[in-house]
Amino acid sequence: MDVDSLKLVNWEVLRDMGVPHGYALKICHHVQTNFTPSAPPPPSSHQDAPMCPIHDQPLFALCEEDGALLCRDCARCAPHTQHECLDAPTAIKEIREKLTEWEPDGDIDAEIEEQRATVADLQTQLNEATDELHKLEKRKKVQETAKGDIKSALEHSKSIPKPPFNMVVLQQLHQLWSSLGQQSPPLRGSKMPVTKEQLAWLKQNVVKNGKMRTKLLMQTESMPPPASFHQCCDDKGPTLVLVMLQNAGSQPNQNRGKKKKSSANNHPTVSIIGGFTSVSWKSEYPYCNSHHKTTCGCLGYGTPDPNACLFSLKSFDGSPPVAFPLKPGYQQQAVWHNTGVGVFFGNPNYNEFTSRGTEFAANQVGCQAFQTPGNQPRDLVQGGTVIGFEVHSCN
Numbered sequence: 001m002d003v004d005s006l007k008l009v010n011w012e013v014l015r016d017m018g019v020p021h022g023y024a025l026k027i028c029h030h031v032q033t034n035f036t037p038s039a040p041p042p043p044s045s046h047q048d049a050p051m052c053p054i055h056d057q058p059l060f061a062l063c064e065e066d067g068a069l070l071c072r073d074c075a076r077c078a079p080h081t082q083h084e085c086l087d088a089p090t091a092i093k094e095i096r097e098k099l100t101e102w103e104p105d106g107d108i109d110a111e112i113e114e115q116r117a118t119v120a121d122l123q124t125q126l127n128e129a130t131d132e133l134h135k136l137e138k139r140k141k142v143q144e145t146a147k148g149d150i151k152s153a154l155e156h157s158k159s160i161p162k163p164p165f166n167m168v169v170l171q172q173l174h175q176l177w178s179s180l181g182q183q184s185p186p187l188r189g190s191k192m193p194v195t196k197e198q199l200a201w202l203k204q205n206v207v208k209n210g211k212m213r214t215k216l217l218m219q220t221e222s223m224p225p226p227a228s229f230h231q232c233c234d235d236k237g238p239t240l241v242l243v244m245l246q247n248a249g250s251q252p253n254q255n256r257g258k259k260k261k262s263s264a265n266n267h268p269t270v271s272i273i274g275g276f277t278s279v280s281w282k283s284e285y286p287y288c289n290s291h292h293k294t295t296c297g298c299l300g301y302g303t304p305d306p307n308a309c310l311f312s313l314k315s316f317d318g319s320p321p322v323a324f325p326l327k328p329g330y331q332q333q334a335v336w337h338n339t340g341v342g343v344f345f346g347n348p349n350y351n352e353f354t355s356r357g358t359e360f361a362a363n364q365v366g367c368q369a370f371q372t373p374g375n376q377p378r379d380l381v382q383g384g385t386v387i388g389f390e391v392h393s394c395n
Helices: 003-007 010-018 021-032 088-101 106-158 163-183 198-207 226-233 290-295
Strands: 062-063 085-089 216-218 241-247 270-277 309-312 322-325 340-347 353-356 359-361 385-393
Touching: 010 226, 062 088, 085 088, 198 241, 198 309, 216 226, 226 340, 226 385, 270 340
Parallel strands: none
Antiparallel strands: 062 085, 216 385, 241 270, 241 385, 270 309, 309 322, 340 353, 353 359
């Protein structure tokens, strides 16, 4: 091959002929070094090209595996001799194609909107929690002020021994107690939406002693296990039991503690039912025997209580409160005491007002021991779910 023919040899031609790229680069370098001593200088573009920081020669190729820009000396050195190398025009073409076809992974706009919605929800929850915190702090200040007023009033009442001034002290203390009563629920300690009118109805139609100085014995958001019930409520004297139910079509706990006016088309979302007994609850009635436990479903004797009464204080259909007293001759089946059950009114064969384990039922009121208007059985649960349970001492 003459010198003119060798001048036509370049790296691309050798590669197209199947010569391994490492040998092709060596051949090109040998031809340019030995057969073109008077070759003209490279174009001006090569003079401005970036230089190899190691060999101080113009960069001319791209190693695909390492992503490194190479000069001719770099291309003859390991590890690039074993790698696929692209000359500048070919590398530019391939990278342009890749850039043209590039698309971002996933729908980033949808993810941004979803994250914005999450932030908005969290901000709403934060605002609600902040408002509730401010209300609690305000209530605390009111209570602290009330404590100071009580202390001052009590100290002042001690310093007025003369009888003519007793009515003045009584008036001051009564006004203070009345103002405190406006800040407290009508039923002391209760979280249920019981109004003053409903409390007055209970005093007149259920408890019937006219005093009903209640004390909260137990408060849960579901029916408690029998052991917990008896631990809190046994031997506490007369008690008032309240059960709050959530309408199956509404959100749980949505309206707890909120008063809601009812109308023909706007019924309450919660109902409140309950029972009253004037005898103490006990884990087991003392006169039980094995025979009676067997015949009565292991519940022992019923406890006589002529004052026992069931009631519906607030119903889903908005109807007024109604009491269900014992039928004549059924005093022995008023309440039942046993460690295996909790609150239990009425005959064990019927679910008039019963708590077995943590399951509550009151869908057969009037079937046996308690009397209903028109002697028609009543379902006090009406498909609701228990969301509140309270026992109040009525000593």
